[in-house]
Amino acid sequence: MGGPGAAGSGARPVDGVLFDIDDTLVDTRGAFARALAGTTSAYLPHLPAARGGDVLAHWRADSLGYYRQYTAGELGYEAQRMARANDLQAEFGGAALDLDSFHAWDAVFEEGVQSAWAAHSDALQVIAELRADGVAVGALSNALVGYQTRKLARAGLAGAMPMLVGLDTLGFGKPDPRVFLEACRLLGTEPARTAYVGDELDIDAQAASAAGLIGVWLDRPGARRVEISADDVAAAGVIVLPGLAGLRAALGF
Numbered sequence: 001m002g003g004p005g006a007a008g009s010g011a012r013p014v015d016g017v018l019f020d021i022d023d024t025l026v027d028t029r030g031a032f033a034r035a036l037a038g039t040t041s042a043y044l045p046h047l048p049a050a051r052g053g054d055v056l057a058h059w060r061a062d063s064l065g066y067y068r069q070y071t072a073g074e075l076g077y078e079a080q081r082m083a084r085a086n087d088l089q090a091e092f093g094g095a096a097l098d099l100d101s102f103h104a105w106d107a108v109f110e111e112g113v114q115s116a117w118a119a120h121s122d123a124l125q126v127i128a129e130l131r132a133d134g135v136a137v138g139a140l141s142n143a144l145v146g147y148q149t150r151k152l153a154r155a156g157l158a159g160a161m162p163m164l165v166g167l168d169t170l171g172f173g174k175p176d177p178r179v180f181l182e183a184c185r186l187l188g189t190e191p192a193r194t195a196y197v198g199d200e201l202d203i204d205a206q207a208a209s210a211a212g213l214i215g216v217w218l219d220r221p222g223a224r225r226v227e228i229s230a231d232d233v234a235a236a237g238v239i240v241l242p243g244l245a246g247l248r249a250a251l252g253f
C-alpha cells in the first residue's frame, strides 16, 4: 500500500481530500465520555464510576446497529437514539425509558456531548497544509449538516472546512457510493484524484475505495469501536494511518 501514484497533471498527488468528522477531525469519543458520565450519574446511579469505560465502549460499539439503520434510512433519528439509550439502560441494569424520560435523558446527553466537542490536535494543521498545497478540502459525514456545522464551529474548525456533505444532503449516508461521488462533485474533483479519510474501516475507507476514491483508514491508537482483524485490514487494501500528521506523506506530498 502506498500513495496514489503519479496519475493526473503531476502538479500534486491528489486534487481533493474529504474528511469524516466524528473521531476523525473531532474527538467524538471524548465527547461521548462526557455525555455518558452525565446520563450514567442520573439514570444508572447504582453503577460504580469505574464502569464508565464499559458504558462508553457499549455506546460506541452500537452492536445492534441502530445508528447504521438510521444512516441507511431504515430508522428515524429519535427512534435510533431512544433504542440506543434503552439498550444502555438494559445492559447496565437501569430502568427502561418511556418517551418522556427519554427526552429528559437525551437533554442530559446532548448538553454533555456538545459541551465537549473539540478538535483532535492534529486536525487543523493538516487541513491548513493541504489547503496551502492547493488541495480542495471538504467534509463528508453520516450526520445532519446543521448538527455537524455547529460541531465544527464549536471545535474551531468551521473556518478551515469550506464544504460539508451530511446525511440530509442526499437522504442517506456512507457506505453508499453516491454520497462519495456527490461530495467529489461539490468539491470539484475527480473521485480517482480525491482521498477520503475516516476512522471506520468499512463505511469510510473501504466504501470510499469502492466508490473510486483513495480510501484512507485513520486507526488512532486505542480508538477502535469494534474488533478488526489484521486480515480484515490487509483485505481492505487501503492506506492505514495512526494519525492525521502522516496524511500528506502517505498521499505522496
Ligand SMILES: [Mg+2]
Pocket: 020, 021, 022, 023, 024, 198, 199, 200
Ligand atoms: Mg467517524
